[in-house]
Amino acid sequence: MAGGEEYQTAIVVAFNDESGSIARVRIEDTIVSNALMFVRIYGSGDVMCGDINLTPDANTILVKWGSGWWNKFTATASGNKVYVFAYGRLAAPSSITSHVINGDCSSAVPSDITNVDSGNYLSSGTDEHGEIYLFYTKSGRAYHARIIPDSGPNLGLPMSTSVLSSYTPLNLATSAFASRFIPIAFTIAYPGPNNECQTPGKYCLYYSNYPLPIDGEASTTSPWASKTGEPLITDVGGVVGPTSGLLAIGQPLVKGSPAISVVYREPGLFNPDGTKYRPNDDRYQIIPGIYYDLPWVAEYNSWTPTPGILHMTGGLKYQLMLTGSSGTSGTTNYVGWYNITRGIRYTLMYSYDAGNLWHWTLTSSSGGYMLFWSPSGNLSTASLDATAQNYIGYGTVPGTCSANGCSFTGTITDSSGRSISFSSDTGISSYGNGQSILFSKALGSWIASDGLSCSGTGVDSSNSGTLVITDTIGRVTKYWICKWRLSRLESPNGGRVDYSYTTSVQGTDASLVTYVRQGTDAYSAPVTKMDIYNESAAGIKARSQVFSWVFQNGEAVKALVNKTDKSAVVQGSSEYIFNSAAGKASLRTYDSAGQVAYYDMETLNGANLKDLSGNANDGTLAGSGGTSQFGKYGKARGFGGAAWVDAGNSASVQLLSGSFTISAVIQTSSSSTDNEIVAKGGSCAVGGYKLITQSGKLRGTFNNQSAIPYYQVISGRTINDGTWHNVAFVVNGLGTKVTAGYLYIDGALDTAG
Incomplete structure (x- = not known):
């Protein structure tokens, strides 16, 4: 509203913590000075705190938008906090700035979401797990950013993804709360795309359901895939999720108890520009892309505390948010809970124990649990049941990763005293009756005997290399990695599998490229072909799997998998159609002989x-x-x-x-x-x-x-x-x-x- 020379715009938001409190966020913009932001909190029928100035100095005051502030800021609640996003901080006029308001009237220092710049028609909401979604428009395009509360400085620096790429949205708005998919409404002006909105001088109203991140982050073995009945494609070369294009392959090194495996996990590798997504997730890395398959907790800040991501076996990852706490943060009586309900239920507790100091306890519905040290996040103990009599102890000492690779050691011991000693450099140095499994690795560019090569721009020791694993009786398995992707797998029987992937870089548009969104702001290059050979030395091809993907808004909605013989003649095909918003998948199989x-x-x-x-x-x-x-x-x-x-x-x-x-x-x-x-x-x-x-x-x-x-x-x-x-x-x-x-x-x- 305009009052003399003053424009005021306000948003009212209810706290999402059952307290009954609400926050009124108000922008005051005058001709005389720059714009200011105030918040007032109401609760239990009374004013809990008056107008608190969130922009008290030159570093926080806002640029002037006058009556245009109605589409330049938005607010939503997650737990006992309200998050305000405003475009146009005077000190950083091209950024969207976040302001966090606590239920006790305190506020955090505002920060710029550095990977999200400029914007109009800001609109935000919160999903069922407390994660925040932010939509805005820029230069005639719509963008989406996913924000994890309590995820460290600048809210974890979320990436923005272009959405609704066929349209030029105006007046974009989303719902305050969402579950499974996010309702979005927007208008477009004449003339619209695809012969839509063809009345001169008129606007058209559209409604869309934008898919939320899939359960379990970006994993081939995601519980979301099982929940919707998505059938996985399994062959000699590993497992591929047909509606995501993700490849995963694991190799057990030692079976029984205790046991240990290595895993290639392609999911969630890249930022939209093709660079590595979150390069600090290389814990237990042997060579780029190949890891010991062990759980761990990645902490952003161990004293706050903020766990960030829970990494489970098979490449399964969970973004975690605080859902409850007791005691005082920073003191030994503090306890925090992080509930995971996406497909598989876990409860993660952060607490202090006089014997174990600070640690994380991950408890499953069966009563089994895992203990992780804090702040390292390393796995300490895994108990298979609630009695703690049948357990496995882990003494892992992850080192650091550099241009020359990662270096670490560890031991695994079960309750009967049997143990495995392993390292990133040499492999399994001792297990059973003194047996060993040896690693031989080379980092950087490579060329195979048949001419397959990995070289050129961007190839270096941080993203490429080979790993040779020789077991205790001399059988050899070799992995060839190029820019984090598995290019070739040679098996002990002399066979091999060669892999091809989509190669286009994401750029600015998530829906018109061949990278596919993997649940969060991470992307992957889907597999397009697996060539399976009987004997590597003779080069005799047995068959191929050829994948064709259809994407919408960066998500695979259809996959066609053709199975061909050695002469490339299609023998059969499978068509997968995936609807994440409806939570279902369908499969049709054709005999194409x-x-x-x-x-x-x-x-x-x-x-x-x-x-x-x-x-x-x-x-x-x-x-x-x-x-x-x-x-x-x-x-x-x-x-x-x-x-x-x-x-x-x-x-x-x-x-x-x-x-x-x-x-x-x-x-x-x-x-x-x-x-x-x-x-x-x-x-x-x-x-x-x-x-x-x-x-x-x-x-x-x-x-x-x-x-x-x-x-x-x-x-x-x-x-x-x-x-x-x-x-x-x-x-x-x-x-x-x-x-x-x-x-x-x-x-x-x-x-x-």
Whole structure:
């Protein structure tokens, strides 16, 4: 509101701690001076504290926006704190500054979220776990930042991700609270994208559900994956999450009790610009990307305390937030609790014990628990049950990592006295009856005997290298790492697996690139191919897995996995569709042994549509008026005007005997008489077949006998309603007198003839 020469804008926020208190945050902007921010807290029917000035000096006062402050600041609550985000601190005018207000009327020193600069239409909220989401617009684009309360200086320096990239949002707003997905509303002005919002002078209102981070951070073995029924793809080369593209592979070094393994964990490796995400998470690193598979707690500040991230086996990571406390922070009577409820429930407690000093206790629902030292976060003891009689002790001494790699040692001892001694440099020096498992590693660039290499810009000892593991009877396993990615795995039996990944750098747009968001502000390069060889020396390829991903807002929503033989002919495929907002995944499996042509209308081989069946029937884009546009999943081709795809006339598409199926995903509103979907020759030509729409209905024809007789089947249902339909034309008995044709629409039999 304007009062004389003064503009005041206020937000009221309820504390999220069941106290019943509310905070009123007010911006006061005058023509005479710069803008100031005040907070007043109300509770139990009374004013708990008056207008506290959060901008008392030249370092904290705000720039002048006058009446424009309504879209320049936002506030939300997490626990007993209110977080205010404002754009335009005078000392750092291009930054969004965070102000933290405690329920007892105290406040923290404001800090700039250094990786989030500028912004309009700021809007924030809190999810069910207390994490904060912040949306804002900049230069006509929308951005999202995920903020972890109590995550150290500048709120852990959150990264911003571009979202809703097809639009130019205005008046963006999100809900104050969210669970599983974040509701967002925004407007766009005429003219909108994709033929939307086409009335001159008008604005259009949109609503979207933005997916929250997946449970368990960025792990192939995420409980979220199990919860939604996401089936993992498992082969000789490891495990791949089909809706994320994440690769994980572990190798047990010593089994039984005690035991120890190494693990390659690709998830969550990169920042949007391709640099390493949180380089301080290299605890127990042997070479870049390969780790001893041990749990630990990464602390941002051990005395506050703030645990930051709980690392569990298999690459599972949890961001942690304080959910309860007792005693006085900084004294030995302090106890803090951090509850984890994402898929698997744990309770993490931070406390002081006269014998153990400060430590973390992680308790599972079964009663088993782990103890971690503080401030190191190293695992001390793992008890398999509540009795503490069956336990494993850990004496790990992680060292430091430098350009020459990491150096540390450790011992693991079970309750019966059996032990394992290990190190990052030499491997397992002693286990069982004095056996050993030896490591040999080389850091930096490398070249394999067959010419596979890792060199060039950005390759150095901090992100690349090889690891050779030789077990106690001389069997050798070798890992080849290039820029944190596993490029090759050679197994003891002489076989190997070669891996390919997407390579594009994230840049500024999360939805138009090949990196995929992995739960937080971390990204990964999804696997695109696994070549599996029987014998490394002979170079005999057994099979391949080829992955095609469809992304929306930086998240994989569809994956197609083709399984090919050694000649690259597709033998079968699996299609995974993942809906994180609805919490479900679906799988369809196809036997493609007889497939002769397959086009996803997106993948190119040069200028032609690539035949993904492996039969080299690449489609030439012919005619005029064809377009590439968004389809039901990923991209589609529009065939307006006189456009078509020419698949050639190879022997594989000449269908004169046996049976065949034509299937497609189409969208049409045409009522004309002859809209061809797939056609070869004329309806009356010998060997001709067609699947078309005719007056809005589906029609299939084929002829394998003479120039005049031919067979046709027409659907009873019309499909020219402008929505997407899965259609199929199945023919049985080609070359016989008894021939049958079937039309399927959206998976259901429509007509037989």
